[in-house]
Amino acid sequence: MHKEKLLMIPGPSPVHPRILNSLSIPTVSHVSPELVAEMKKALDNLKTIVFCEKGEPFIVSGAGTLAMEMAILNLIGKGEKFLVLSQGFFGERMVQIAQSFGLDCDLIESEWGKAVLPEELEVKLREEEYKAVVSTHVDTCTGACAPIKDYAEILKGHSIHFILDGVCATGGIEERMDDWGIDVVLTAAQKCFGAPPGLAVLVVSQRAMEKRRRMEKVPAYYSDLLNWLPIMKDPSKYFSTPCVNEIRAFYESTRIVLEEGMEKRFLRHARVARAIRTALAELKFSFFTQESFLADTLSVVEYPEGVEDKAFRKIFSENGVVVAGGLGETAGKVFRMGHMGNLSASQVLFAIDALERTLSSLGYSFQPGSGLGAAKEILEG
DSSP: OOOOOEEOSSSSOOOOHHHHHHHTSOOOOTTSHHHHHHHHHHHHHHHHHTTOSSOEEEEEESOHHHHHHHHHHTTOOTTOEEEEEESSHHHHHHHHHHHHTTOEEEEEEOOTTSOOOHHHHHHHHHHOOOSEEEEESBOTTTOBBOOHHHHHHHHTTTTOEEEEEOTTTBTTBOOOHHHHTOSEEEEETTSTTOOOSOEEEEEEOHHHHHHHHHSSOOSOSTTOHHHHHHHHHOTTSOSSOOOHHHHHHHHHHHHHHHHHOHHHHHHHHHHHHHHHHHHHHHTTOEESSOGGGBOSSEEEEEOOTTOOHHHHHHHHHHTTEEOEEOOGGGTTTEEEEEOOSSOOHHHHHHHHHHHHHHHHHTTOOOOTTHHHHHHHHHHHO
């Protein structure tokens, strides 16, 4: 029998039994009353989660990368220029998408492990005219959490659309679309929502939808928001067959989010992050991300002397916990540990215990139980 392992990668995150149960329900028609009702509720719940009263939510079969593409293609026209604020790998992907469609963009890149500073944005806006600014909230490669609220405050003084890649943040870190003036929040099902991968998710402001309607056409068919809008208004209509079971699972995930409550959920993510990092620091690990930019949803952890990447991750997996390796310049130097979604305190303690057992197997010198005790004190305090 396959032994289940605890996924603590930067996504997918662990899937709650209620969500797994919803996946096991027999598949229904994509225009059935059951799916129509749950799709409508999922769309409403999504708006609540990002604090958006009047925007248009979209749930489309596809990956988070599709959501990125949809956001760019539906707000940026030929001859218009936008600015990308890149905290790492996924900011660079925004640029690659633009290049694929011949769209014009500039890029501000932070040093990996840091985020673009608000004053850097202010300087760039004085130098050039942009139709939109795009930023990753949390980069899953570098673990850097950008000062999104500060960016949004700066942009309020300009007629510029603000597109936020919330893939590793939405539902776990605060994002207030209406209050902050965010035009698009794009995300995916498998991160802070804790559902399996397979859905591209967006919430689009009324202002951004008006921009799309003014555009004569976009270089897309499946990615065109106007092709999907009638389906979001009435899911009994047909455009392209949706992932029926995945949508029902996502609906259940939004119920779990709102049952917990947004403020409590944000605080829990912060507490879990603090518990994990305190435990790791007790065991003499350090962090790649600069302290002021640490995200509540994942940690990029540097190895202490004597701990080798592949051996560590292999034994950690054998002990029941899966973490991810580094990307790009961090490969072999760090592991990436996700702590988002519906991760419970007991799962966190299991992971720290497994980590200590892994270190013992590697012959690493530490005080047994020190990491576990440090995490437990925060989680139970």
